[in-house]
Amino acid sequence: xxxxxxxxxxxxxxxxxxxxxxxxxxxxxxxxxxxxxxxxxxxxxxxxxxxxxxxxxxxxxxxxxxxxxxxxxxxxxxxxxxxxxxxxxxxxxxxxxxxxxxxxxxxxxxxxxxxxxxxxxxxxxxxxxxxxxxxxxxxxxxxxxxxxxxxxxxxxxxxxxxxxxxxxxxxxxxxxxxxxxxxxxxxxxxxxx
Amino acid sequence: xxxxxxxxxxxxxxxxxxxxxxxxxxxxxxxxxxxxxxxxxxxxxxxxxxxxxxxxxxxxxxxxxxxxxxxxxxxxxxxxxxxxxxxxxxxxxxxxxxxxxxxxxxxxxxxxxxxxxxxxxxxxxxxxxxxxxxxxxxxxxxxxx
Numbered sequence: 502x503x504x505x506x507x508x509x510x511x512x513x514x515x516x517x518x519x520x521x522x523x524x525x526x527x528x529x530x531x532x533x534x535x536x537x538x539x540x541x542x543x544x545x546x547x548x549x550x551x552x553x554x555x556x557x558x559x560x561x562x563x564x565x566x567x568x569x570x571x572x573x574x575x576x577x578x579x580x581x582x583x584x585x586x587x588x589x590x591x592x593x594x595x596x597x598x599x600x601x602x603x604x605x606x607x608x609x610x611x612x613x614x615x616x617x618x619x620x621x622x623x624x625x626x627x628x629x630x631x632x633x634x635x636x637x638x639x640x641x642x643x644x645x646x647x648x649x650x651x652x653x654x655x656x657x658x659x660x661x662x663x664x665x666x667x668x669x670x671x672x673x674x675x676x677x678x679x680x681x682x683x684x685x686x687x688x689x690x691x692x693x694x
Numbered sequence: 695x696x697x698x699x700x701x702x703x704x705x706x707x708x709x710x711x712x713x714x715x716x717x718x719x720x721x722x723x724x725x726x727x728x729x730x731x732x733x734x735x736x737x738x739x740x741x742x743x744x745x746x747x748x749x750x751x752x753x754x755x756x757x758x759x760x761x762x763x764x765x766x767x768x769x770x771x772x773x774x775x776x777x778x779x780x781x782x783x784x785x786x787x788x789x790x791x792x793x794x795x796x797x798x799x800x801x802x803x804x805x806x807x808x809x810x811x812x813x814x815x816x817x818x819x820x821x822x823x824x825x826x827x828x829x830x831x832x833x834x835x836x837x838x839x
Contacts, residue, residue: 511758512759515781517758517759521758522757522759559758559780560758562730563730563757565729566729575729613757613759615757617729622732624755624756624757624760626755626757626759626760662759662760662761664755664761664762666753666760667753669753671762
């Protein structure tokens with residue numbers, strides 16, 4: 502678990518930065534796999550992140566409930582899902598302090614939802630694509646379990662977008678694709694290190 | 695005490711001044727949540743000599759990256775593709791003569807200000823003639839959807 506920051510662009514369509522669409526997120530990532538040849542690990546990762554909509558001025562204005570009735574009539578939230586396969590290499594697998602390096606790739610999808618409860622309007626936008634490279638570096642402090650800090654950059658590209666407004670659903674391919682990254686600073690727990 | 699002071703005691707004058715001040719202050723406190731205007735774009739076509747009008751409304755999203763895109767078919771004669779994003783709506787015609795003369799890119803500001811093209815004459819590649827209307831007025835409103 503940790504904190505994820507958006508970087509780069511969601512698309513090349515006008516000014517469409519990832520940080521404009523999505524704010525930082527609180528993720529939980531589960532890695533499952535096996536160690537082999539002592540230094541190597543291979544497995545799968547599955548992550549979910551929760552956050553709010555981004556810094557785009559018009560989006561912030563739209564998501565601001567500026568009345569005085571004490572009820573949050575407009576809500577904006579974001580959920581991200583990431584899944585894929587990964588491998589890592591431990592530099593000192595038998596030691597108490599083990600630096601490690603990881604690489605993975607997979608699929609990612611992020612959904613931003615805007616709900617105006619007062620006026621009965623709901624819109625959600627789901628952008629999906631490939632994570633080309635999930636690069637990670639960390640340091641485990643190993644006892645009966647391992648624990649340690651890590652930094653990770655998941656570099657990817659959105660390929661398609663699904664927009665739902667009310668009961669209607671629209672699916673489009675993204676013509677002007679762009680590269681983005683989710684940069685994560687976190688702490689990981691390793692069972693049976 | 696003067697006659698004026700009897701007629702307008704200090705507390706009464708204070709209240710009289712307070713009420714307009716309170717009204718001015720409260721005028722900045724909205725009673726609705728605010729948020730953007732929820733827009734739609736309407737596309738309709740009527741064939742010459744026909745009383746039947748085909749109309750289709752497409753919502754204009756409020757979130758960045760969102761697209762409401764659909765293709766509308768008119769009397770099996772021609773098509774229009776509507777691609778609505780947060781900032782603009784692009785209407786592209788297929789199956790008519792000189793489609794580039796009919797295609798429209800409409801900004802969000804234009805829709806907010808009441809965009810309307812009501813006399814767009816098109817002739818299909820099959821020789822049928824229609825009057826097309828593109829506007830921000832949609833009778834089957836999306837607010838609420």
